[in-house]
Amino acid sequence: MITPILPIIHGRQEHESGGYRRETIDLEFSNGERRKYERISSRGHGAVMIAAIPEPGTILLIREYAAGVHRYELGLPKGRLDAGETVLDAANRELKEETGFGARKLTHLRSITLAPGYMTHEIQLVLAEDLYPERLAGDEPEELEVIPWKLDALHELVLREDCSEGRSLAGMFIVREVLAQR
Amino acid sequence: MITPILPIIHGRQEHESGGYRRETIDLEFSNGERRKYERISSRGHGAVMIAAIPEPGTILLIREYAAGVHRYELGLPKGRLDAGETVLDAANRELKEETGFGARKLTHLRSITLAPGYMTHEIQLVLAEDLYPERLAGDEPEELEVIPWKLDALHELVLREDCSEGRSLAGMFIVREVLAQR
Numbered sequence: 001m002i003t004p005i006l007p008i009i010h011g012r013q014e015h016e017s018g019g020y021r022r023e024t025i026d027l028e029f030s031n032g033e034r035r036k037y038e039r040i041s042s043r044g045h046g047a048v049m050i051a052a053i054p055e056p057g058t059i060l061l062i063r064e065y066a067a068g069v070h071r072y073e074l075g076l077p078k079g080r081l082d083a084g085e086t087v088l089d090a091a092n093r094e095l096k097e098e099t100g101f102g103a104r105k106l107t108h109l110r111s112i113t114l115a116p117g118y119m120t121h122e123i124q125l126v127l128a129e130d131l132y133p134e135r136l137a138g139d140e141p142e143e144l145e146v147i148p149w150k151l152d153a154l155h156e157l158v159l160r161e162d163c164s165e166g167r168s169l170a171g172m173f174i175v176r177e178v179l180a181q182r
Numbered sequence: 183m184i185t186p187i188l189p190i191i192h193g194r195q196e197h198e199s200g201g202y203r204r205e206t207i208d209l210e211f212s213n214g215e216r217r218k219y220e221r222i223s224s225r226g227h228g229a230v231m232i233a234a235i236p237e238p239g240t241i242l243l244i245r246e247y248a249a250g251v252h253r254y255e256l257g258l259p260k261g262r263l264d265a266g267e268t269v270l271d272a273a274n275r276e277l278k279e280e281t282g283f284g285a286r287k288l289t290h291l292r293s294i295t296l297a298p299g300y301m302t303h304e305i306q307l308v309l310a311e312d313l314y315p316e317r318l319a320g321d322e323p324e325e326l327e328v329i330p331w332k333l334d335a336l337h338e339l340v341l342r343e344d345c346s347e348g349r350s351l352a353g354m355f356i357v358r359e360v361l362a363q364r
Contacts, residue, residue, distance in 0.1 A: 002327060004245065004247070004254045004327070006247070006252065006253065006254070007247060009252070017199065020202065025249060027249070027323075029247070029323045029324050030324070031323075031324050033323040033324060035323050037249040038249075039249050039250045040250075063186065064299075065186075065188070065189060065211070066295075066298035066299050067207060067209070067219040067220075067221050067299060067300060068221045068222075068295065068297065068298045068299055068300050068301045068302045068303070069295055069298045069302065069304075070188065070191070071188065071298075072186045072188070073295075073298050073299075109341065110340075110341055110343070110346070111343075111346060112346055112347075112348045112351070113248075113250065113251060113255075113346040113347050113348065114296060114297060114347075114348065115250065115296060115347070115349075116248035116250045116251045116255050116346060116347050117246075117248050117249060117250060117255075118249060118250050119250045120250045120251065121250070122251075122346075123348075141209075141211045141213075141215040141217050142211050142212070142213050142215060145186070154355075154359070155359040155362070155363060158292075158355070158356040158359045158360065159291065159292055159356075159360070161292070161293075164292070164293060164294055164295040164298060164304075165294075165295050165296075165297070165298050165348070166294045166295065166296065166305075166347070166348035166349030166350075166351070166352040166353075167297075167348030167349075167352075168348075169294070169348075169351075169352035169355065169356065170348040170349075170351035170352040170355070171348075173336075173340070173351065173352070173355040174340040174341075174351065177336070177337040177340045178340065178341070180337070181337060
């Protein structure tokens with residue numbers, strides 16, 4: 001593979017609109033081509049997604065109402081960081097709120113982007129192991145169903161309409177690969 | 183698994199802001215809890231992501247500048263539908279523009295959502311097989327690097343910083359599972 005040369009950013013212009021921070025960047029590509037790109041900046045302190053392993057070969061899914069598509073969706077627990085909170089602390093808090101388990105072992109695996117072509121949004125994928133029962137009250141309108149799923153049965157999810165989120169599906173497969181490489 | 187009862191939508195309020203269509207929905211959950219959720223509606227005619235198989239066991243990746251994270255990203259070819267275009271026609275057009283191949287066999291696999299909790303956005307995953315060389319001019323500022331990747335080497339991508347998009351990673355693993363089940 002060649003090593004691509006990043007475009008030069010000649011200018012940036014920020015504009016607030018509709019609760020979003022947008023930025024127009026003036027780019028010059030290495031071939032001399034000049035373009036303006038618009039991107040949306042994320043707000044808040046970041047976000048975290050948790051792959052919790054209750055026993056070897058199993059991952060915890062939750063089923064939660066998803067307003068964007070108006071259906072219940074199977075996926076990994078996730079949430080936003082509070083101000084001053086670390087990624088691992090946020091992961092453990094969200095895990096306790098959404099599944100009723102805490103984790104003694106938390107490992108940051110990677111950042112996953114939402115739509116890197118035009119959004120800055122990232123979510124941090126955290127592997128949670130050595131679980132113990134502990135529930136924290138969250139802001140969910142109803143208790144979430146927690147579903148342990150076998151990692152060797154992920155193929156049963158890949159064409160399920162109610163398991164549709166790219167980040168969640170990616171997270172499950174990433175963790176399966178990471179655990180297989182141990 | 184239990185079959186969850188969808189919340190009742192008591193009202194919707196649309197508001198345009200900052201080029202986005204947002205909707206506030208007034209929900210009543212099956213336990214009587216009442217909440218207002220805000221969601222962002224996608225624009226345009228839809229989007230498509232292509233998993234192209236140039237030979238058995240191999241998938242075509244592209245490397246493209248991603249303005250949201252200001253780096254070159256490895257991922258699947260994708261793009262937006264033009265007005266009046268079908269999903270499969272858009273998939274073949276984008277494939278020709280971004281990789282220089284067309285496909286004689288195109289199969290719609292599923293919809294993948296972006297952030298279903300608060301966005302309506304979906305992208306259609308299309309499997310492209312029986313490829314032949316054909317290039318169409320796209321609107322890219324520079325020619326994209328096309329990288330054939332072995333499906334049994336996806337584990338080498340799962341912790342790469344420059345292969346970060348949830349939908350792309352999900353698409354690769356979904357296609358590997360679908361092909362393995364044939």
